[in-house]
Amino acid sequence: MSKFENTKLEDFKGVWVFCEQREGKLMPTDLELLSEGRKLADELGEELCGLLLGDKVTDLAGELGQYGADKIFVCNDPRLAVYTTDAYTKVLCDVVEEKKPEILIFGATNIGRDLAPRCAARLHTGLTADCTHLDIDVPAYVDFLEKNSTLAPDRIANMKKATVKVMGQDHDVSRDLKMTRPAFGGHLMASIICPRFRPCMATVRPGVMKMAEPNPARAAACQVIELPVELSDRDLRTKVREVVKESKKLVDLIGADVVVSVGRGISKDVEKGIALAQELADVLGGVLGGSRAVIDSGWLSADHQVGQTGKTVHPKLYIALGISGAIQHKAGMQDSEHIVAVNKNSQAPIFEIADYGICGDLFQVVPMLIEEIKAAQASKLA
Amino acid sequence: MKAIVCVKQVPDTSGKVAVNPDGTLNRASMPTISNPDDMNALEAALQLKDDTGCKVVVITMGPPPAEGMLREMLAMGADEAVLVSAREFGGSDTFATSQILAAAIHKLGLEKGDVVFCGRQAIDGDTAQVGPQIAEKLDIPQVSYVADVVLEKDRIVCRRMLEDGYMTIETETPCLITCIKELNLPRYMSMRGIYSAYSKPMQIMDFNALKDETLIDRETIGLQGSPTNILTSFTPPQKGGGMMLEGADRSACKTLAGLLAGKHII
Numbered sequence: 001m002s003k004f005e006n007t008k009l010e011d012f013k014g015v016w017v018f019c020e021q022r023e024g025k026l027m028p029t030d031l032e033l034l035s036e037g038r039k040l041a042d043e044l045g046e047e048l049c050g051l052l053l054g055d056k057v058t059d060l061a062g063e064l065g066q067y068g069a070d071k072i073f074v075c076n077d078p079r080l081a082v083y084t085t086d087a088y089t090k091v092l093c094d095v096v097e098e099k100k101p102e103i104l105i106f107g108a109t110n111i112g113r114d115l116a117p118r119c120a121a122r123l124h125t126g127l128t129a130d131c132t133h134l135d136i137d138v139p140a141y142v143d144f145l146e147k148n149s150t151l152a153p154d155r156i157a158n159m160k161k162a163t164v165k166v167m168g169q170d171h172d173v174s175r176d177l178k179m180t181r182p183a184f185g186g187h188l189m190a191s192i193i194c195p196r197f198r199p200c201m202a203t204v205r206p207g208v209m210k211m212a213e214p215n216p217a218r219a220a221a222c223q224v225i226e227l228p229v230e231l232s233d234r235d236l237r238t239k240v241r242e243v244v245k246e247s248k249k250l251v252d253l254i255g256a257d258v259v260v261s262v263g264r265g266i267s268k269d270v271e272k273g274i275a276l277a278q279e280l281a282d283v284l285g286g287v288l289g290g291s292r293a294v295i296d297s298g299w300l301s302a303d304h305q306v307g308q309t310g311k312t313v314h315p316k317l318y319i320a321l322g323i324s325g326a327i328q329h330k331a332g333m334q335d336s337e338h339i340v341a342v343n344k345n346s347q348a349p350i351f352e353i354a355d356y357g358i359c360g361d362l363f364q365v366v367p368m369l370i371e372e373i374k375a376a377q378a379s380k381l382a
Numbered sequence: 383m384k385a386i387v388c389v390k391q392v393p394d395t396s397g398k399v400a401v402n403p404d405g406t407l408n409r410a411s412m413p414t415i416s417n418p419d420d421m422n423a424l425e426a427a428l429q430l431k432d433d434t435g436c437k438v439v440v441i442t443m444g445p446p447p448a449e450g451m452l453r454e455m456l457a458m459g460a461d462e463a464v465l466v467s468a469r470e471f472g473g474s475d476t477f478a479t480s481q482i483l484a485a486a487i488h489k490l491g492l493e494k495g496d497v498v499f500c501g502r503q504a505i506d507g508d509t510a511q512v513g514p515q516i517a518e519k520l521d522i523p524q525v526s527y528v529a530d531v532v533l534e535k536d537r538i539v540c541r542r543m544l545e546d547g548y549m550t551i552e553t554e555t556p557c558l559i560t561c562i563k564e565l566n567l568p569r570y571m572s573m574r575g576i577y578s579a580y581s582k583p584m585q586i587m588d589f590n591a592l593k594d595e596t597l598i599d600r601e602t603i604g605l606q607g608s609p610t611n612i613l614t615s616f617t618p619p620q621k622g623g624g625m626m627l628e629g630a631d632r633s634a635c636k637t638l639a640g641l642l643a644g645k646h647i648i
Contacts, residue, residue: 121518126609129509185395360630
């Protein structure tokens with residue numbers, strides 16, 4: 001066990017973002033996290049720092065600076081070129097023990113979700129997975145609860161006192177990171193704090209935080225600092241034989257402005273249902289998504305999945321075709337700006353959150369809808 | 383060589399979920415199931431047993447009724463079961479849970495050649511943290527999101543899925559692997575398995591059984607030893623005020639297209 005002393009909270013300063021790169025390219029979620037991290041750092045009155053691990057990746061720091069980082073720390077080593085749990089955990093924990101960040105955020109990618117728990121266990125601190133909302137400021141958090149929860153007003157009012165019992169003691173949460181995440185398939189939301197240990201760690205779902213506009217002036221002011229790396233081959237117990245990019249084009253659900261998703265309602269004629277949805281998506285310049293049932297049945301590949309176990313999307317327009325709207329699906333799309341639902345069952349829960357609903361057979365409705373949308377687009381151009 | 387499989391009994395979140403007025407889950411009113419990813423972990427271990435004849439031990443932390451789930455897994459082909467259960471362990475977050483499970487696995491003994499299998503994540507919390515944290519506490523290598531496992535002499539070769547592809551990773555043993563549903567199709571219980579399930583060993587590890595393990599310290603287990611605390615939990619509000627269009631004919635489609643165009647969405 002390390003002798004890292006992390007219960008003296010005042011020794012820990014700054015908001016840090018682990019900036020993941022793959023093959024020398026930044027992940028989009030790095031920029032989302034820095035944008036969100038900037039807000040948190042401002043609320044604390046502290047610095048925002050990025051931590052970048054890789055081999056000869058210092059040049060990437062400039063782009064990170066545009067999204068609000070005050071400092072980017074870079075660790076270069078050939079053994080960090082490709083992600084391994086052992087090498088990244090060792091280097092990251094060494095940096096944390098020396099620099100003592102107060103908050104450390106990771107993207108909840110397949111790599112972030114491998115690295116963060118391992119580091120939290122080694123550092124003896126708390127980690128909250130897959131956060132969808134972060135706050136420091138208590139008034140901002142109370143405002144969030146008022147808008148996004150069904151909590152009774154007296155319980156929300158109680159939160160304004162910013163004091164809770166932790167281990168029988170009164171604890172002031174006004175400088176704690178309040179990490180909100182879905183649980184039980186999205187049926188419940190929980191706000192978690194890490195009151196006694198630092199750094200406070202969180203993974204954040206990709207696509208949830210809004211990316212700020214890049215600011216070149218900020219990049220110029222951002223300090224880039226290379227840190228020494230202490231790694232030996234004995235630290236590495238796994239060997240990566242190869243990294244394979246799947247040749248098939250993966251669907252960029254998260255960045256799409258329009259998502260057309262299909263559910264179990266296409267089962268009557270799967271091929272035709274998917275073709276119709278794809279055509280509608282094409283007409284709208286959008287992409288094709290699917291519910292868990294569709295992915296589990298093998299009708300669409302997993303990269304199309306929207307929902308708690310799939311991707312979280314908030315496009316301008318989300319069209320749900322033959323999707324009943326199980327809570328686990330809603331968890332991934334209910335923050336879309338506009339939701340259209342087509343379903344045969346008038347009682348389908350999807351209609352509870354839809355802005356516009358049509359109760360009917362998607363195989364009959366969608367072809368007409370495609371024509372009418374084309375007509376509406378044409379008359380706009382005319 | 384042996385395979386240890388970490389499993390969890392979870393409320394079935396795919397159906398109706400009951401929520402108490404205070405915003406917590408009404409677990410008592412919900413049916414429980416074996417966590418789906420854990421069934422893939424068990425199947426991977428049973429396939430290793432089919433190939434090598436190794437012993438398969440299933441282990442869970444939870445209340446006494448979790449024994450029923452363990453019996454089912456013995457009926458599927460596991461050889462031994464361990465139920466880690468004590469009041470002192472209640473309220474554990476992922477950190478504290480991994481601490482306790484790692485202590486229990488350490489007590490079982492972990493040797494070269496052994497593999498610990500976990501599901502990627504449990505459907506109640508969806509954190510995917512306990513597997514990697516157990517590996518850290520046991521100081522063994524981990525491979526997560528595994529969609530294929532092959533034993534090559536004394537090393538394990540895994541296909542580890544990424545969002546945009548995969549890595550082939552070779553690891554020394556003992557090691558911990560977290561499994562995803564693409565890995566395999568879990569088998570059913572066999573008739574013979576059901577008959578033998580009640581004669582197979584079921585060990586209960588309570589606080590006293592584990593208290594001499596170095597990982598077990600009242601400061602690091604249970605509610606008290608959990609670094610994270612729940613500040614509040616709540617149900618999200620239903621979005622409302624949507625509009626159902628009359629009929630499902632061309633005029634409804636025309637109205638909808640007009641509404642979307644009017645809002646400059648299309």
